[in-house]
Amino acid sequence: MGGINTNFNLLAAGYLFPEIARRSKAWLSIHPGQKLISLGIGNTTEALPPSLVKAMKDKLDLLSNRETYTGYGDEQGDTTLRVALKEYYTKYGVTLDDKEFFISDGAKSDAANLQELFSPDCIVAVQDPAYPVYVDSNVVGGRTGEFNLSVGRYEKLVYLECTKETNFIPKVPTQHVDVIYLCSPNNPTGAVMSKSDLKEFVDYAKREKAVIIFDAAYCEYISDETLPHSIYEIEGANECAIELNSFSKSSGFTGVRLGWTIVPFKAVIGDSNPGVLNHMWNRRQCTFFNGASNISQAGGLAALSDEGHKECMDLINYYKGNAKLIRDGLTECGFTCFGGDNSPYIWAECPNSYSSWDFFDILLDKCQVIVTPGVGFGPAGECYVRVSSYGHRENVIAALARIKEYFKK
């Protein structure tokens, strides 16, 4: 007799962000009337750019008229948007085909669903620390063993440690792996891989016939123009890499929902033929998905226009201004900070060797500020917290004042 997918039982504890929400709610319930400031979840807070809103309202007008109404779009996304994205990549010197782009409801869904393309015996490597979705989706997909509580790691999974000794840049695996998740600019550390860092991974992947899943959701936050925005800036990456991206953090679309995934025609894994991964993802999306919202897609198209892009860059620069304030403020308190220059995230070492959750609880209890415990992203994140620059400027300033007041006294 069949039953549940028991892989779900292997998932360690709750998903990070619900656990943060639970602790915050519990604290508030015994401290009624207090106001918490969240620099925790990477959740955008500023208004949608006006030309994106206009495009979405215009789309609603089209949908209000039977002559211009449209129903189901293509599962892969609107051709105009796929073509516009293709054009957008030329500014990175990257040439792709619009049929290599797949529009989705966001990078999280794609990051989680991509594992369905791979066999259960694939060996998976993740950065440690890393965005939890890469790990959790592969747990559900059956590519891990038990969670080993004493080391905070899943059996069978290969962890690429990112520590301050290596500037939080991962080293290529010392063993064979089949799938490698990379995120650059990194969530949570804010570290950005250079072209030569990425080239080592591309060389490794081509040698080992592995596939790299490259999450570039924060690439618009890169200030240092020598750093790559897309893995396809590395020659040969289109033979071994799938790239994810999103309008969430560049256009304020966290709630509107829109992202894209690039699966190049030439990308392979193991002894698969070129074209197979693109074909499989196309089939997966046609079977399991019915296209992203046409309203969101209209907004996404506007974000790629000259005017829309300028407005989005203003939004990004606002958050980057927050990031600078946070990094400077925390440094003033004596904390050792990383990231925040090419990324919306500051990766701060906990003072006094506090554990991540202990420092989280102190910041919650003493400063009423929410951050994200680094250990929630993997064992190498222990004794760090991720501080997010997503917040109103006045709240960021108030949060820093609270932290300074407590830690500088």
Place this chain on the structure above:
Amino acid sequence: MGGINTNFNLLAAGYLFPEIARRSKAWLSIHPGQKLISLGIGNTTEALPPSLVKAMKDKLDLLSNRETYTGYGDEQGDTTLRVALKEYYTKYGVTLDDKEFFISDGAKSDAANLQELFSPDCIVAVQDPAYPVYVDSNVVGGRTGEFNLSVGRYEKLVYLECTKETNFIPKVPTQHVDVIYLCSPNNPTGAVMSKSDLKEFVDYAKREKAVIIFDAAYCEYISDETLPHSIYEIEGANECAIELNSFSKSSGFTGVRLGWTIVPFKAVIGDSNPGVLNHMWNRRQCTFFNGASNISQAGGLAALSDEGHKECMDLINYYKGNAKLIRDGLTECGFTCFGGDNSPYIWAECPNSYSSWDFFDILLDKCQVIVTPGVGFGPAGECYVRVSSYGHRENVIAALARIKEYFKK
């Protein structure tokens, strides 16, 4: 060395609708300038109801203001929408908890993704004919064997034949199965299961500790008020059934994207404990999904208001008017037709024992009308076509005129 998920190789041919699109394009390429009328895909064609549009524009105004902007919503959907849906079900005499509702980007995604909750050794039963997503998602999930071309069926899958002898209503399996997909009003046959039909399945599921996945996406098309809109109208169904539904066909949201799934606290499969399926789906959605678009959700909430619901019923009645015209028109041509009274689909027997695809090709070539070959929904659909009532009234009339002209001469 790992590689691709070879289950994808088991998928038979292309997904039905892309194949229809391919044949239509091919025909047009050798008949330039001709105009096809599609009564094929179940794709809405009429304008969005005005109060839904207003609600979505109002939401865009809120998102345009930093004081009222919101980013990520709950992965499970907005509480207000979950509560409104819960209230909506009371008119069916159904009492549920709002935490049993999960809002998604559409019923197709949920229909496909739900299989992730079940072990690979689950025995799966589907209606034959059925919406292809139930089958294809379980092929990818590894619960079938090879596709047997000679019988048009996957090994290991249990097919519940729906023929005109049983008014296209399935009979409970004669063997043990773990998961049963039911769709009522049915896509493609238009047949609606009565309360006593459903009770037999609920009794079976409770006896066998199976779970029913009940797709009610077309329930608003039911005219006969003795027929159930929700499986939870059957006592005990909340112990064995998950229900899917969508705003696509009731609110014109095929492109806007919004649906919901109900996973009752008490629902079980095999020897799982009550609560486990609800907990697992919650975890699945928190890990693999980031919530439905907040704009779409604002529209969905408006669709449940008195005014919005009235506008949606006008839309539904428009398509039901088309359905009546189609059924009457095809009957006039001498075709034997089913469905269309409590459903937007007419299930028409092919004349002269034509195969589904042969009749498809004749309607394409001789009448320039697109329908959906019944065999695309399963082998028991052979020698039928599904005719969809989604279309402008004038196109429906024109399509029927073309069909009458060819078949009545």
